[in-house]
Amino acid sequence: MTAPATTPAPAPERAAPASAVHRLFVVRELGIALALVLLVAVTFAVNTRFLSAQNIKDLLLGATILAILAVGQAIVIITRNVDLSVGSILGLAAFATGTLFVDNPGLPIPVALLAGIALGAVCGAINGGLIAAARVPALVVTLGTLYVFRGLDYTWATGQQINAADMPPGFLRLGTASILGVPVLALFAVVVVVGAGLFLRSYRSGRELYAIGSEPDAARLYGIPVGRRVFWAFVTSGALAGLAGVLHAARFGTIDANAGLGQELNVVAAVVVGGVAIFGGSGSVYGAALGAVLLTTIGSALPVLGINPFWQRAAVGVLILAAIGLDRSLAVRLARRLAGGTDRGR
Amino acid sequence: MAVDTPVREPVTPPRPRGVRGVLGSWDVLVLVALVLVIVVGSMTVDGVGNPRFYRFVILEAIPIALIALPMTLVVITGEIDLSVASTVGLTCSVLGALWQAGVTSLPLLIALSLALGAVLGAVNGVFVTVFGLPSLAVTIGTLALYRGLAYVVLGDRAVADYPVDWARDMIAPLPGTVIPWFVLVVAVLALLFGVLLHATPVGRGLYAIGNNAEASAYSGIAVLKTKFWLFVATGVVAALAGVFWTFRFASARADNANGLELSVVAAVLLGGVSIFGGRGGLLGVVAAVALLGTLRNALQLADVPANALTIVTGTLLIASVVGPNVVRMARGRLRRRRPPEERTQP
Numbered sequence: 001m002t003a004p005a006t007t008p009a010p011a012p013e014r015a016a017p018a019s020a021v022h023r024l025f026v027v028r029e030l031g032i033a034l035a036l037v038l039l040v041a042v043t044f045a046v047n048t049r050f051l052s053a054q055n056i057k058d059l060l061l062g063a064t065i066l067a068i069l070a071v072g073q074a075i076v077i078i079t080r081n082v083d084l085s086v087g088s089i090l091g092l093a094a095f096a097t098g099t100l101f102v103d104n105p106g107l108p109i110p111v112a113l114l115a116g117i118a119l120g121a122v123c124g125a126i127n128g129g130l131i132a133a134a135r136v137p138a139l140v141v142t143l144g145t146l147y148v149f150r151g152l153d154y155t156w157a158t159g160q161q162i163n164a165a166d167m168p169p170g171f172l173r174l175g176t177a178s179i180l181g182v183p184v185l186a187l188f189a190v191v192v193v194v195g196a197g198l199f200l201r202s203y204r205s206g207r208e209l210y211a212i213g214s215e216p217d218a219a220r221l222y223g224i225p226v227g228r229r230v231f232w233a234f235v236t237s238g239a240l241a242g243l244a245g246v247l248h249a250a251r252f253g254t255i256d257a258n259a260g261l262g263q264e265l266n267v268v269a270a271v272v273v274g275g276v277a278i279f280g281g282s283g284s285v286y287g288a289a290l291g292a293v294l295l296t297t298i299g300s301a302l303p304v305l306g307i308n309p310f311w312q313r314a315a316v317g318v319l320i321l322a323a324i325g326l327d328r329s330l331a332v333r334l335a336r337r338l339a340g341g342t343d344r345g346r
Numbered sequence: 347m348a349v350d351t352p353v354r355e356p357v358t359p360p361r362p363r364g365v366r367g368v369l370g371s372w373d374v375l376v377l378v379a380l381v382l383v384i385v386v387g388s389m390t391v392d393g394v395g396n397p398r399f400y401r402f403v404i405l406e407a408i409p410i411a412l413i414a415l416p417m418t419l420v421v422i423t424g425e426i427d428l429s430v431a432s433t434v435g436l437t438c439s440v441l442g443a444l445w446q447a448g449v450t451s452l453p454l455l456i457a458l459s460l461a462l463g464a465v466l467g468a469v470n471g472v473f474v475t476v477f478g479l480p481s482l483a484v485t486i487g488t489l490a491l492y493r494g495l496a497y498v499v500l501g502d503r504a505v506a507d508y509p510v511d512w513a514r515d516m517i518a519p520l521p522g523t524v525i526p527w528f529v530l531v532v533a534v535l536a537l538l539f540g541v542l543l544h545a546t547p548v549g550r551g552l553y554a555i556g557n558n559a560e561a562s563a564y565s566g567i568a569v570l571k572t573k574f575w576l577f578v579a580t581g582v583v584a585a586l587a588g589v590f591w592t593f594r595f596a597s598a599r600a601d602n603a604n605g606l607e608l609s610v611v612a613a614v615l616l617g618g619v620s621i622f623g624g625r626g627g628l629l630g631v632v633a634a635v636a637l638l639g640t641l642r643n644a645l646q647l648a649d650v651p652a653n654a655l656t657i658v659t660g661t662l663l664i665a666s667v668v669g670p671n672v673v674r675m676a677r678g679r680l681r682r683r684r685p686p687e688e689r690t691q692p
Binding site for chain 2 (some may be wrong): 051084130134135136137139140141143144145146147148149150151152153154155158188215257262265268269272278310311312313314315316317318320321324325328337
């Protein structure tokens with residue numbers, strides 16, 4: 001419910017649409033960043049240990065995997081699609097990583113990372129291939145692959161569990177080590193977020209994803225290879241879910257076939273809270289990542305604030321509703337402004 | 347650059363005539379698959395022909411069957427409700443809390459539960475119709491919110507000290523058979539929703555809304571009002587499923603029916619309802635629920651691990667959208683004999 005700051009008189013320059021769009025993004029990500037700062041500040045005021053070095057590290061670690069998934073999901077949602085299979089891909093990649101280390105104890109860590117990412121990319125290619133080639137709705141296909149990938153994971157694992165003892169200590173250290181107080185895992189997330197952010201902002205094919213999400217038919221008529229772009233969006237989302245799976249393995253050490261179970265809707269929630277429109281065409285991966293951080297921070301802040309942790313999911317729900325409500329009102333204002341600032345209505 | 351696009355238009359024609367043909371044949375296909383599973387199952391798997399087998403299948407399928415009925419109508423109007431499983435959970439929690447608080451009259455408990463379901467559905471409806479927010483995002487929000495409230499109400503406790511005969515009565519068979527009497531409730535509701543959808547102007551209106559909400563509004567259909575009441579109906583029926591769930595297992599827990607929403611959506615989509623709205627029917631959905639339930643239990647009896655069923659569910663779901671599309675594309679290609687090389691990329 002952040003009251004949108006009263007806009008300081010119409011901008012002097014006449015580039016109304018561009019500046020209005022720009023302002024929408026600025027306001028949107030600023031809003032979520034403010035909410036995050038506010039939450040942290042209030043919690044810190046209640047208990048200063050909330051910002052102890054160890055707790056900050058835990059917060060970042062907790063947000064890492066969700067943030068990486070959120071980046072992939074944001075890219076897909078921006079193209080007006082959705083990927084519900086990310087939780088299952090994460091589980092598959094995590095188990096594959098564990099199995100790789102069990103079978104080849106001396107495996108170098110980068111190879112495991114690449115293997116996880118490649119497995120995720122293959123899963124994403126299956127999603128993207130079906131969606132782009134057979135022209136079927138992403139929600140249905142990825143709901144299907146959610147089951148298929150998870151089923152494969154179960155079949156592969158057959159009830160066994162991979163323990164920390166089975167994995168090389170160097171790999172597990174990756175999950176706990178930190179550089180200058182920042183966990184290494186969080187650095188992965190930062191690289192992913194910044195990389196994806198630059199791509200979406202400055203590259204032609206990145207911009208085209210927004211065009212596809214705004215109006216797929218228009219994008220097609222304009223000559224954008226919609227199918228190919230959507231395909232690669234899903235490959236990216238899959239690869240990032242694969243990466244998240246490897247990091248999951250490094251962080252928790254213990255893996256069974258349930259890793260990432262039910263994560264898909266949390267990821268979509270993080271993306272929506274981060275200001276990515278559910279029907280595509282607007283939003284950014286920075287917002288999505290901030291959304292992921294906000295959602296995980298709420299979880300750790302509530303007990304500190306003396307609120308029953310059972311309120312966490314309810315708070316997340318309220319946050320999602322508030323976020324889409326805010327987006328809606330911003331979009332309406334923007335539409336009015338684009339219509340010339342007069343009372344042309346909608 | 348974009349010169350070649352107009353040629354592509356005939357590939358996805360509006361299908362004015364084919365809609366009913368494809369639709370009808372899909373219902374039949376699911377029914378045939380169901381009969382096939384039953385026939386082959388009872389011939390090859392020990393125990394599938396057994397009446398007790400069907401009793402168990404039905405008991406297990408009742409919650410999904412119940413919720414799938416209103417969900418079908420919701421999806422036909424082009425909306426979706428992902429909060430249903432959380433509505434079940436919250437109903438269970440409140441039911442348990444009321445019982446503990448000393449409400450011991452069964453009719454009163456049921457009435458209060460259904461009223462709660464109506465309120466929860468109305469909240470979804472208000473967000474979607476009054477605020478104009480996308481139902482996918484709204485109900486992901488209320489999914490978290492309602493499940494969160496379920497935990498707030500009951501924590502991680504279970505309330506299980508109901509009178510023994512309540513649970514027995516809930517799953518009691520019809521006199522002289524092994525079929526649970528509750529199936530009559532499902533049948534009556536199926537008939538109600540089926541008549542509403544297929545034999546009334548309101549039902550035709552639902553298809554019209556799903557095909558083009560704006561045109562429907564201009565042709566005098568109360569689009570928003572209809573959608574609102576559909577969400578309310580979904581809430582009430584989900585609450586009924588919650589009542590059944592609580593007494594069937596004689597246990598009210600906040601995590602009851604966790605993740606059930608995707609099973610329901612999967613059944614609805616497998617039943618031939620288009621995720622974009624405007625297409626599908628109740629018969630196919632009921633058949634799909636029965637198919638999934640029978641298949642699951644038959645495979646379990648055949649000692650096929652449960653994860654294989656997960657894979658089968660997912661594959662069926664994907665096939666249900668990819669199959670018709672591929673057939674349609676192939677047909678379109680045959681009709682426009684020998685197309686130029688422009689069909690290489692979708």
